[in-house]
Amino acid sequence: MVRTVIPFGRPAPNAEIDAEADAFVADRLREEQGKDARAPHGQIGEVWDALGQLDASDFAVDERPAPSRRGLIVGGALAASFALGGVLLWRGQPVIHETALGERRMVDLPDGSRVTLNTATRLAARFDGDRREVVFEAGEALFEVAHRDGAPFDVLSQDGRIRVTGTRFNVYRQAAFTQVDLLEGGVTAGPAKGVGAAVRLRPGQAVRLSTAGQPGPIFVAQAGRIDDWNHGRISFDGASLGEAVAEMNRYSRTPLRVLNPSLNRLPIDGVFEAGDTAAFARAVGRLHGVAARTDGKAWTLS
Template identity: 55%
Template sequence: MVRTVIPFRPAPRDAEADAFVADRLKEETGGTASVRAEQGQIVDVWDALGQLDVADFEQDRARIEPGVRMNRRAWMVGGTLAAGVAMGGVFLWRQQPVIHETAVGERRTIRLPDGSEVTLNTATRIAARVDGDRRDVVLEQGEAFFDVAHLDGAAFNVFINEARVHVTGTRFNIRRHAGFAEIDLLEGSVVIGRKDDVDGKRLRLTADQAIRFDRKGQPVAPATPARASYVEDWRQGRVSFYRTPLREAVGEMNRYSQTPIVLDDEAVGNLSVDGVFETGDTVAFAKALRDLRGIRIRQGAQAWHLASPTK
């Protein structure tokens, strides 16, 4: 199940609006108001409401419970507060990120408001703020492929921990690990560095390059050729292995399955694996190892267990 969540937090009280309402109540009870010049927007709302007469509320009054009367002051205060809540709600809506996430074994392509597309791999979560010239995405966990729309004067940023990947229009893949992240750049160029350091040490990648970088955006190994086939594989729902140690292959297969594979001894993890498998199909993977390499498999209550071939 793929979820898209728009977080909502209650708006903080507006002291200016509260003060204005208090002043109006003072006026109606014979007190002296102290309206400040900066209350102009609220004054406009109040004045607009003040132009309304009782007849303007007849349709609404008809729906009020018989015997309950609502005076003009109640209508005006309620209207002002409602307007304040509405304006505050729009502000909060624009400020809050939109969360997109996938469960284990799922993948999904989403389209952002700027026209960019992001494909989320298994167990991935991003928080996106895309509004006008601001295009920021935080990769909180997992892996995602970005196809960024080019917009003049509007950069696109992907944040991971304290690192920032800065682009304008390009196609690239990012996978987040426990202590580092890796990016495969298929088209365009990107600049990687600290998210709060504009003039510091930064790394520029061009098309067909890949690199691993730490939490602060600094490289942890030299650049290598981009793994275009790897990216294409997971986007099509498959994984490929070529002379891959079994322990690494098992780790990759387990990313996509609720029923993991467990290695019962160290020796079996050193065997190499070749082949193309469907993501999430740990059963077919385990049976292939049994048939091709003689590995013993055992189905447990919550996992598949692999052991060294019988002698």
């Protein structure tokens, strides 16, 4: 059903008084008596929920010059509700930060914290009063959190929670787990819903949280790898070709393909520019005598 918006204008001098409009005004006045002038949050939410049902065709303009008094009243009430509701919802809505494949970007957050997003990363940040929360949806990011008394900083990934007050740490979300590497300060990592025990990390330690948020064994943080991606490079020390190919492909739109699965066990050492799959393919070819070919869309190793 198309809802028509009629341009506002003055009614004709001899226009007959709209009894229905008078009743509408009287009802609204009775409702307002004894109430707080501020609109209840639930009513604002209902207005915005209604807006979500509209599309462009719902706002077609009718050229009729004389609107009814009821149309003027309803239109004005909706406009005021939209304005107030928009302000409240804007303050509570998360802000999305994301990077494309091969892109890195640094973002300054409203509380003075800073986050550097690695390739193909997406997170939603919500800051409202003492609430500081980031929902980690994909990828990898390095956080430098500003200390604020009484306002913890939470990172939610899958069903896990990483909580800090002021620290520097890396979060890398993969399909089967989320890895947390602590470089400075302290973090607590565990289930977001408090089901099960959380672990407390010290600088130089790391842990992997399962998709349910359960922490595994604590191990040494990969500070060198984190420093590498922050400077646009990737280093391998005894990695398998299969592992190296998967890491290189995180940064490039010209991916690597290994035709013979037995090649995946070849050892790879060296430092490469993130995203430069051509240089990587040629280096593997020279080192292991592997044929490296490209069709312009991908590199094939065989």
